[in-house]
Amino acid sequence: MAGPRAARERLDKLMVERGLCETRSRAQALIVAGRVIVDEHAVDKPGTAVAVDAAIRLKGEDHSFVSRGGLKLRGALDAFGDLDVRGRVAMDVGASTGGFTDCLLQAGVARVYAVDVGYGQLAWKIAQDPRVVSIERQNIRTMPREAIPEPVDLVVIDCSFISLTRVLPALPPFLARPADVVALVPAAFASPLAAMAVLMVVLVVIGMVMDPYGAVILVQATLAGIASASGIDPVHFWMVVLVAFELGYLTPPVALNHLLARQVIGDDPALESGALPGSWWRRHERYALPIAVMATTLLLVAFGPLLVGGG
Structure with a gap:
């Protein structure tokens, strides 16, 4: 039957x-x-x-959710493929306006507990849905177990301002066995352009105060990984490193670079430049012109490929 x-x-x-x-x-x-x-x-x-x-x-609707967070979660669910959320009880940690919650509702969950430390942020459409239980002004790390009266078998997390290492240990008291956890890992920068702007400044400063060999070792161990994670091509990044270091080396009066500048133009012209008549540019042209040229070159090398490539 x-x-x-x-x-x-x-x-x-x-x-x-x-x-x-x-x-x-x-x-x-x-x-x-x-x-x-x-x-x-x-x-x-x-x-x-x-x-x-x-x-x-x-299909083809970019704004079918109350926020772009819904698009991110939908992309994750599509990528996982075998993660079926229909009929499940979910918790949205860091719900904010409810983008993740909206995505789960459209995917067919039975209920969502929307948890957030803020107040009044949840979109009206989401807050009015009978399947949504809004838990506001609650930090997941200190929230009592009684706040959610049933075990949840699906957790989605979008906490941009707190490390996941501090959020994940707080989840077990609320979970069913088994349960799935989908967490958004935020990028260090919003775009490759923003990443390049910050990295470029840091590289110039490194070039001012460090010798080339030590600087390369430091960059390889730290900044190279950040650049790659931000969508910057490794070859492009190391081209920027080279030009940024050169600009740093030309920039007096910092440590080794001041000595190098004096070796290039001599001690007497360096000491007498302040006493020469004429404009500031004429008195400091030997210093300023190479720096201006190299700074312009750095901007072109750093941002040209990203702008042309739509980064």
């Missing part, structure tokens, strides 16, 4: 209930346009009956 059939609902109505669309007419338009994917299959009839826990997403 066949078992009981899972509860089913019209697709357009279910989309409105989940907050994917504001109205059924909008949902019907998206369905007819072929932009609605149900359990990874396109559906083009608004009246199609689908399981109430079916995974529903919008």
Whole structure:
């Protein structure tokens, strides 16, 4: 004898209930346009009956979540492939406006406990969903076990301002056995351009105060990994290192570089430059011109490839 059939609902109505669309007419338009994917299959009839826990997403819709966090989590779930969240009880640590929670709701979870240290940040659409339990002004590291009355078998984490090493040890009291944890590991910089700007300044300072051999060892052990993780090509990075070091070496009056500058132009011109008549530029041209040329070169080498390549 066949078992009981899972509860089913019209697709357009279910989309409105989940907050994917504001109205059924909008949902019907998206369905007819072929932009609605149900359990990874396109559906083009608004009246199609689908399981109430079916995974529903919008094809080609970049803003189907209340924040871009939903896009990140959806990308992770798609990449994992075998992680089925339908019908599960989840906890969103660092819920903020609810991007991760929104993604889970659209994927068919039974309930989400949205935990955040802030107050009043959760998007209205998410806060009004009966499947969402908002737990505000609570730090996961100090939150009492009683705050969540049932074990959770799925945890998603987006805590940009605290290390995961401090968050993960606080989870076991809330977890079912087994459970899955999906954590967002934030990048050190928002873009390769931002990373390059910071690294470039640091490299020039290193070039000012260190000898070349020690500087290369230091950069290889520290900054090279940061550059690679930020999406900067290794060959490009080491080209920037070379030019930044040269600019640092030319920049007096810091330690070794002041000595090198004196060896190039001589002691007497260096001492007498302050007494020469004329403008500041004319009196310090021997110092300033090489620095200006090298600084311009550094900017071109550092940012040219990133801008041309869309970094």
